Structures are given as C-alpha cells and as structure tokens.
Amino acid sequence: xxxxDFLVWLFWVYILFACIWIFISIVIDIFRDHTLNxxxxxxxxxxxxxxxxxxxxxxxxxxxxxxxxxxxxxVRDAQQANAxxxxxxxxxxxxxxxxxxxxxxxxxxxxxxxxxxxxxxxKALAA
Numbered sequence: 064x065x066x067x068d069f070l071v072w073l074f075w076v077y078i079l080f081a082c083i084w085i086f087i088s089i090v091i092d093i094f095r096d097h098t099l100n101x102x103x104x105x106x107x108x109x110x111x112x113x114x115x116x117x118x119x120x121x122x123x124x125x126x127x128x129x130x131x132x133x134x135x136x137x138v139r140d141a142q143q144a145n146a147x148x149x150x151x152x153x154x155x156x157x158x159x160x161x162x163x164x165x166x167x168x169x170x171x172x173x174x175x176x177x178x179x180x181x182x183x184x185x186k187a188l189a190a
Contacts, residue, residue: 086115089122092130095137162187 064072093099093107110118123130166183169175175183 082116082119085119085123086111089119089130092126092133096126096129096133098129159187 089111090108093104096104099107107118107122111122163184166175166180166187170177170180
C-alpha cells in the first residue's frame with residue numbers, strides 16, 4: 064500500500080462517516096418533526112431503508128429548510144431555558160422590592176431577627 068492508496072482509502076472512510084452522519088441526522092429529524100404524521104414518518108423511513116442515497120437527497124432538498132429551522136428553534140429553546148434557569152438560581156431576576164418584601168415576611172413570621180432583616184434589606188438595596 065503506497066501513499067496514494069492510503070489517501071484514497073482515507074477519502075472513502077470520510078465519505079462513509081459523512082453518509083452515516085447524514086442518515087442519522089435525517090432519521091432524528093423525522094422523529095422530532097411534530098408536523099409530520101405517523102404515516103409520513105413511516106414512509107420516509109421505508110424510503111430511507113430501501114433507497115438510502117436517493118431518499119436522503121430527496122429529503123434534504125424537500126425538507127432541508129424546515130430541518131434547519133427546527134434545529135435552530137430547538138437550540139434557541141435550549142438557550143432560553145438555560146438562561147431562565149441561571150436567572151432563577153442566581154436570583155438576579157428578582158427586584159430589590161421583592162427581596163425586601165420576602166425579608167419582611169420572614170421578619171413578621173419570626174424566622175429572622177431585625178438585624179438579619181436590616182442586612183438583607185441593605186444587600187437588596189446595594190444590588
């Protein structure tokens with residue numbers, strides 16, 4: 064095996080992995096698409112099993128834009144959920160008034176002392 068045979072072999076391995084990646088992406092998109100009914104999903108999968116390269120090409124041409132839009136919407140939703148979670152954990156989403164009101168309720172319930180209330184109030188006003 065010389066150098067050129069190795070490069071040709073490497074090229075075909077790359078093509079194989081690219082095809083597998085495309086087929087897996089299409090199957091995942093088929094199952095995640097809520098606008099496609101069960102029969103449509105079944106037909107696309109049968110088409111992919113029996114004529115994989117033609118089916119992948121047709122799917123990418125016919126539904127490629129929607130595939131990208133669904134993927135972007137999924138990423139956007141995940142980023143929004145992550146940002147909401149970070150905001151809820153850090154407490155930066157609440158206003159100083161709300162924090163003082165919570166501290167006032169704790170003081171009225173006897174859970175904290177007046178000194179702790181004053182410290183919480185100062186912290187809320189400083190933020």
